Each structure stands twice: as C-alpha cells, then as structure tokens.
Amino acid sequence: NAGVTQTPKFQVLKTGQSMTLQCAQDMNHEYMSWYRQDPGMGLRLIHYSVGAGITDQGEVPNGYNVSRSTTEDFPLRLLSAAPSQTSVYFCASSYPTVPLSYTFGSGTRLTVV
Amino acid sequence: AQTVTQSQPEMSVQEAETVTLSCTYDTSESNYYLFWYKQPPSRQMILVIRQEAYKQQNATENRFSVNFQKAAKSFSLKISDSQLGDTAMYFCAFTLYSGAGSYQLTFGKGTKLSVIP
Numbered sequence: 001n002a003g004v005t006q007t008p009k010f011q012v013l014k015t016g017q018s019m020t021l022q023c024a025q026d027m028n029h030e031y032m033s034w035y036r037q038d039p040g041m042g043l044r045l046i047h048y049s050v051g052a053g054i055t056d057q058g059e060v061p062n063g064y065n066v067s068r069s070t071t072e073d074f075p076l077r078l079l080s081a082a083p084s085q086t087s088v089y090f091c092a093s094s095y096p097t098v099p100l101s102y103t104f105g106s107g108t109r110l111t112v113v
Numbered sequence: 114a115q116t117v118t119q120s121q122p123e124m125s126v127q128e129a130e131t132v133t134l135s136c137t138y139d140t141s142e143s144n145y146y147l148f149w150y151k152q153p154p155s156r157q158m159i160l161v162i163r164q165e166a167y168k169q170q171n172a173t174e175n176r177f178s179v180n181f182q183k184a185a186k187s188f189s190l191k192i193s194d195s196q197l198g199d200t201a202m203y204f205c206a207f208t209l210y211s212g213a214g215s216y217q218l219t220f221g222k223g224t225k226l227s228v229i230p
Contacts, residue, residue, distance in 0.1 A: 031216050040122075042204060042220035050216070058217065088156065096216055099165065100146050100208065104158035 002027050006091050006105035013081040013112045021076040021108050023091030029103070031094045032074040036060065036087040037107075043090060049074055050096065081112045115140045117207050119221035126195045127229050133180075134190045134224050136205030143167075144211045147181070147188045148218075153201040161203070164188065192226075200228045 007022045025032065033048035035058075045058030049068040063085060065077040074093075078085060091105040116139045126132035138147070149161040164172045164181050171179050176196075180189045192199055205221040 033217070035218070035220075040222055042117075042222040043206075043218070044220070045217055048217060090158065092158075092218070094216060096210075098210060099163065100210055100216070101160065101163070102148075102218065107156050109156075 004091055004093055004103050004105040006089075006108050008108060009106065010109050011111070013078070013110065015081060015083060015112060017081050019078050019081065021078075021089055021091075021110070023074045023076065023105060024072050025074075025091075025093040025103065026072065027093065027103065028071060029093035029095055030071070031096050032068065033058070033092050034064070034066065034074070034076045035090045035092065036085075037090060038087050046076065046089075078110075083112045086110060086112045115142075115145075115207050115209070115219045117205050117219050117221040119205050119224050121224045122222070123225045123227070125227040125229055126192075128195055128197060130195055131191060131193045132195055132226065134192075134203055134205075134226065136188045136190070136221055138186050138188060138205075138207050140186070140207065140209075142209050142212065145207060145209050147179075148206040148208075149177070149179070149188075149190045150204045150206060150220075151199075151201045152204065152223075153198075158204075162190065195228045197228050197230060199226060201226060 004025045034046040035043040047066040049055045089108045092102045094102045145166045147164045151159045176193045202223045
C-alpha cells in the first residue's frame with residue numbers, strides 16, 4: 001500500500017531513555033518532515049528533509065536528531081527523552097511540485113514518564 | 114515567519130446545517146498554498162481542501178468550500194449539510210512553495226467541530 005508508514009504507533013519511555021521513531025514512504029517523495037502535536041498547539045515542525053543527505057531544523061528541533069540516508073526513510077531520534085517530549089508525532093512527505101499535496105503517517109503517541 | 118490563526122477553539126452545528134470555520138494567516142510572500150485538514154478521533158490527518166494563492170477562484174470539494182480573501186489574508190472553510198462524520202478537529206495550514214521555507218507547513222491551533230444529531 002502506497003503511503004507513509006510510522007512505527008511504533010504507541011510507546012512509553014522512561015526519562016533519559018533514547019529511541020527512534022521510524023518513518024518510511026514508498027512514493028519516491030523528495031520532501032519529508034516530522035511534526036509534533038500537543039493539545040491546543042496544532043502541529044509544529046521539528047525537522048525536515050528536501051532529499052537524501054539533506055536535513056534542516058524546524059520550529060522545535062531541540063532534543064531531536066534526524067538523518068536521511070535514503071529517499072524512503074526519515075527516522076527521528078530522541079537522544080534523552082524528557083517528559084516535555086510527551087506528544088503525538090507525525091511524519092509527512094510530498095513532492096516539491098505543484099499542486100502541493102502532503103501524505104501523513106498515522107502518528108506515534110509517545111509518553112515519557 | 115508565517116503565522117496561522119484559528120480563533121474558534123470549539124464549534125458545534127446541528128446535523129444538516131451549515132457551519133463556517135475561520136482562519137487568518139500572515140505572510141509577506143506571494144507564492145503559497147493554504148490547506149484545511151480534518152483529524153477525526155482516529156488521529157489520521159485527512160486533506161479536506163487546498164487553495165493555491167494565485168487562483169482567484171475559491172476551491173470546492175463536494176460539501177466543503179472555502180472563502181479565500183487574499184487581501185484580507187483570510188481562508189474560511191464552509192461545511193454544508195453537516196454530517197455526523199464531520200465531527201473532528203480541523204486544522205488550517207499554510208506553506209510557501211518557492212524560496213526559503215518552502216514546503217514547511219505552518220498549522221493553526223485547530224477548531225474542534227461537533228456535529229449534533
């Protein structure tokens with residue numbers, strides 16, 4: 001099935017632990033991005049990539065790391081989890097051509113205790 | 114930096130009635146897109162409607178239409194003949210498609226819509 005696949009769907013971490021949220025797309029999209037969704041805040045951009053080997057920071061990058069070694073995959077790493085990183089995380093991808101259209105993954109609900 | 118404001122945190126509408134969700138944005142750029150996304154309890158982000166800034170004609174998708182006022186930087190969503198399945202959180206979003214910051218979506222804080230039987 002074409003689309004954006006995020007794993008895991010749910011995760012509970014202890015403060016200080018590290019983990020990687022996976023994001024994979026099979027549509028050959030050049031642009032990929034990570035957002036976090038917090039109550040009353042909408043979605044905010046964490047990191048994005050315009051192609052393999054190219055990444056950049058978004059609005060809220062602190063505490064997160066990304067890399068893009070292939071077009072298909074864009075993992076998000078939490079280096080040392082903090083309760084403030086409790087959130088729902090979304091990965092999205094798109095072609096950088098008009099008309100613009102974004103495909104979102106189904107999200108990962110992360111709880112840091 | 115671009116900003117998107119949704120001034121209605123919650124709204125409700127009777128089934129079969131019409132409701133309008135408001136969105137304003139701020140940008141000094143001219144090449145951009147505006148979107149409305151629906152997020153039901155399943156939390157999946159679903160594209161409702163999309164508007165290219167250079168198009169003067171308002172976008173429509175079945176029961177969903179927008180009122181795009183470029184000079185006023187306003188982008189409201191009208192839902193006609195509301196259905197129970199329209200109950201969801203609705204997000205307005207903005208992105209440039211040329212220059213610095215292209216393709217980075219900026220979201221409003223959302224409007225929670227409840228359709229009442």
